[in-house]
Amino acid sequence: MPPAHTSYSIEHSSLSLQAIVLLSGHNIHACYQCRRCAAGCPVAEECGEAPDQIIRKLLFSDIKAALRSSLVKQCIACHTCGTRCPNGIQTSRIIEILKQVSHKTEEAACRSTDFHDAFLAVIRRHGRFHEMLGMVLYEVKAGIRDIVRGNVKLLFKEMLNQMRLGIMMMKKKRMHLDATSSKAPELSAFFEKYEGSRNVKSGK
Numbered sequence: 001m002p003p004a005h006t007s008y009s010i011e012h013s014s015l016s017l018q019a020i021v022l023l024s025g026h027n028i029h030a031c032y033q034c035r036r037c038a039a040g041c042p043v044a045e046e047c048g049e050a051p052d053q054i055i056r057k058l059l060f061s062d063i064k065a066a067l068r069s070s071l072v073k074q075c076i077a078c079h080t081c082g083t084r085c086p087n088g089i090q091t092s093r094i095i096e097i098l099k100q101v102s103h104k105t106e107e108a109a110c111r112s113t114d115f116h117d118a119f120l121a122v123i124r125r126h127g128r129f130h131e132m133l134g135m136v137l138y139e140v141k142a143g144i145r146d147i148v149r150g151n152v153k154l155l156f157k158e159m160l161n162q163m164r165l166g167i168m169m170m171k172k173k174r175m176h177l178d179a180t181s182s183k184a185p186e187l188s189a190f191f192e193k194y195e196g197s198r199n200v201k202s203g204k
Helices: 017-024 036-040 051-059 063-068 069-074 080-084 091-102 109-126 131-149 152-171 183-204
Strands: none
Touching: 017 051, 017 091, 036 051, 036 080, 051 063, 051 069, 051 091, 063 069, 063 091, 069 091, 080 091, 109 131, 109 183, 131 152
């Protein structure tokens, strides 16, 4: 059985195939590229890569290529790949490790990470996702990163695109200005457990 919670203290520079096997609890070497995981992945077509390609990159020790993969950014952790795998390899757990390691590197400084952070921040505060507030938090965080990197043109282009998207969503009544809250005890307990696990990992 793989561990319930991924715990690691490894940096990108020392990440290896052996470390990924140890942290995920899955023997990547058991993959024989049958591509059953690829056939069931709901985001493979969108991002242009499938779970079996991630495994193949890791088997060839191309860690940097795996970290840069669009699938690492867009995986929704549905665990379909692991369910379909004849050897029970949960590629989504392996991708989660890559996500967390990538988050500490330059390659992780991507907008999908900013969106995930904004999404969780809004959920934690309101108990549900508020589109307008989520978009503002996302744009502020991504904008600060672009300014620091000197990508001013990219920042204005992104803001313009998001404004157009926001207007289109409001016209279709998919985005609302009023923020409603739904405080569920289970949700608060979830975030408390998450913070507790992070403190344990960091030694606080």
